[in-house]
Amino acid sequence: EAQVTxxxxxxxxxxxxxxxxxxxxxxxxxxxxxxxQDPGLGLRQxxxxxxxxxxxKGDVPEGYKVSRKEKRNFPLILESPSPNQTSLxxxxxxxxxxxxxxxxxxxxxxxxx
Amino acid sequence: xxxxxxxxxxLSVPEGENLVxxxxxxxxxIYNLQWFRQDPGKGLTSLLLIQSSQREQTSGRLNAxxxxxxxxxxxxxxxxxxxxxxxxxxxALGGAGSYQLTFGKGTKLSVIP
Numbered sequence: 001e002a003q004v005t006x007x008x009x010x011x012x013x014x015x016x017x018x019x020x021x022x023x024x025x026x027x028x029x030x031x032x033x034x035x036x037q038d039p040g041l042g043l044r045q046x047x048x049x050x051x052x053x054x055x056x057k058g059d060v061p062e063g064y065k066v067s068r069k070e071k072r073n074f075p076l077i078l079e080s081p082s083p084n085q086t087s088l089x090x091x092x093x094x095x096x097x098x099x100x101x102x103x104x105x106x107x108x109x110x111x112x113x
Numbered sequence: 114x115x116x117x118x119x120x121x122x123x124l125s126v127p128e129g130e131n132l133v134x135x136x137x138x139x140x141x142x143i144y145n146l147q148w149f150r151q152d153p154g155k156g157l158t159s160l161l162l163i164q165s166s167q168r169e170q171t172s173g174r175l176n177a178x179x180x181x182x183x184x185x186x187x188x189x190x191x192x193x194x195x196x197x198x199x200x201x202x203x204x205a206l207g208g209a210g211s212y213q214l215t216f217g218k219g220t221k222l223s224v225i226p
Contacts, residue, residue, distance in 0.1 A: 033214075042218040043202070058213075090157065092214075098206050099164065101147045102214060106156040 002027045006091050006105035013081055013112055021076045021108050023091030029103075030096040032074040033058065034066065036087040037107075043090070049074055050096075081112040115140045115208035119201075119217035126193055127225050134188040134201050134220045140208030141181045148177050148188050149202040151219070157202065161188070193224045 004025045013019050025032065033048035035058075045058030049068040063085055065077040074093075078085060091105040116139045126132050136146070145164045149157040161170045161177040163186065169178040176189040186203055200219040208215070 040218075043216040045213065048213070088154070098144055098212070101145065101159055101162040102204070102206075103159070104149075104157040107154075109154065 002103065004091055004093055004103050004105040006089075006108050008108060009106065010109045011111070013110070015082055015112055016080050019078050019081060019110075021078075021089060021091075021110070023074045023076065023105060024072050025074075025091075025093040025103070026072065027093060027095075027103065028071065029093035030071070031098070032068070032091065032093045034064070034074070034076050035090045035092065036060065037090065038087050046076070046089075081110075083112050086110060086112050115143075115205060115211060115213075115215040117203060117205050117215050117217040119203060119220050121220060122218065123221040123223070125223040125225060128193060128195060130193050130224075131189070131191050132193055132222070134190070134203075134222070136186040136188070136203035136217055138184045138186075138205045138208060138215070141184050142208050143181065143205045144207040144212075145205075146177075146179055146186050147204050147206070147214075148175075148186075149204065151200045151202060153200075160201075190222075193222075195224045195226050198222055198224050 030051045034046040035043045037043045044060045047066040049055045089108045092102045094102045147162045148160045163179040174191040179186045200221045202219045204216045
């Protein structure tokens with residue numbers, strides 16, 4: 001089954017403790033991206049990657065890092081999480097043309113206390 | 114910058130009613146438009162994808178239309194059911210010289226038994 005898999009689904013952590021949210025896709029998609037979703041603000045893009053070793057900032061990149069060492073994986077790294085990064089996070093992928101649309105992961109609910 | 118607006122923000126209808134959800138975008142130079150469904154705290158499920166060259170797409174009780182010239186898309190749900198209760202998001206790929214996906218803030222639909 002074609003899918004984007006995120007882990008973990010839920011995470012509670014403390015301020016300043018580094019964490020990584022993993023994302024993997026099995027569709028051989030070139031493009032992957034991370035979004036956060038907050039009430040009243042909708043979905044906002046954090047980072048995206050056009051292909052292996054090619055990443056770029058989205059609309060809200062502060063406090064986040066990403067890497068794209070393999071085509072299928074696109075982890076999101078929070079080096080020093082803060083409470084304002086409490087949010088629902090989504091990973092998504094699409095082909096290079098985007099003509100088949102986006103596929104989203106099931107989401108990661110992150111709480112930073 | 115592409116902007117996507119969804120009106121109304123919330124909608125409550127009795128079971129069995131036909132309904133229309135609206136989506137408008139500011140830049141008509143889009144590649145495609147995708148409608149998603151999101152249940153509370155859950156991931157995004159793709160419902161319909163309309164390419165820029167198409168006027169509509171249908172899947173079961175759902176029909177999505179696209180009018181690029183006016184910057185509008187509609188999602189028509191026939192014979193609504195309580196199980197249709199969810200938030201519906203539209204997202205436009207491209208526009209304003211970008212190849213990114215821009216989301217509206219969604220319409221929260223409640224279908225009353």
